[in-house]
Amino acid sequence: MGDDTGSARQSIALLLRRLTVELDAVGQRFAGIHGLGRTDVRALVTIMDAARRGQALTAGALGQAVELSSASVTALLDRLERVGHVRRVRSSDDRRRVVLEMSDTAMAAGAEFFGGLNRDLVAAMDAYSAEELAVVRRFLEDMTEVITRHARAGD
Incomplete structure (x- = not known):
C-alpha cells in the first residue's frame, strides 16, 4: 500500500x-x-427497520439488537408503551408470540423530524451514478459490519 x-x-x-x-x-x-434516551431511540429505529424489512420483532430480538438484558428490555418497552411510541401485539402467525410495533404517532414524529434530512441525503446522491452508489452501498455495509463487530467485542 x-x-x-x-x-x-x-x-x-x-x-x-x-x-x-x-x-x-x-x-x-x-x-x-421527545424526552427519550439514546437506547430508546436505538430501540425505535430497530423496531422500525424490522417493520420495513417485513419482519416481526420480539422483545428478545430487540434486546439482542440493542444489547440489553430481559429485565432492561421490559423496562424500556414499558416506558415506550407508556408514552405511546410502541405497542405489544399478538403475532398474526402465532398468537402465543408477542411482537413489537411502532405507533402511528411515533412514525409521524420520526417522519417529521428526519424527513427533511432524508430528502436532503437522497438529493445529495443525485450526483452519483448507479455504479458509484453500488460501491458506496458496499462500502457502508462493510464499514457497518466492522463497527458492529467492534461495538460488540466484549460479548
Whole structure:
C-alpha cells in the first residue's frame, strides 16, 4: 500500500468518525425533543427497520439488537408503551408470540423530524451514478459490519 492510499484510507476513516458523531448529534436532538434516551431511540429505529424489512420483532430480538438484558428490555418497552411510541401485539402467525410495533404517532414524529434530512441525503446522491452508489452501498455495509463487530467485542 502506497503512502497516498494509506493517507486516503485514514482520511476516509476520519470522515466516517465525523459522520457518526454528526448523525449521533441529530439522534440526540430528536431524543431530547421527545424526552427519550439514546437506547430508546436505538430501540425505535430497530423496531422500525424490522417493520420495513417485513419482519416481526420480539422483545428478545430487540434486546439482542440493542444489547440489553430481559429485565432492561421490559423496562424500556414499558416506558415506550407508556408514552405511546410502541405497542405489544399478538403475532398474526402465532398468537402465543408477542411482537413489537411502532405507533402511528411515533412514525409521524420520526417522519417529521428526519424527513427533511432524508430528502436532503437522497438529493445529495443525485450526483452519483448507479455504479458509484453500488460501491458506496458496499462500502457502508462493510464499514457497518466492522463497527458492529467492534461495538460488540466484549460479548
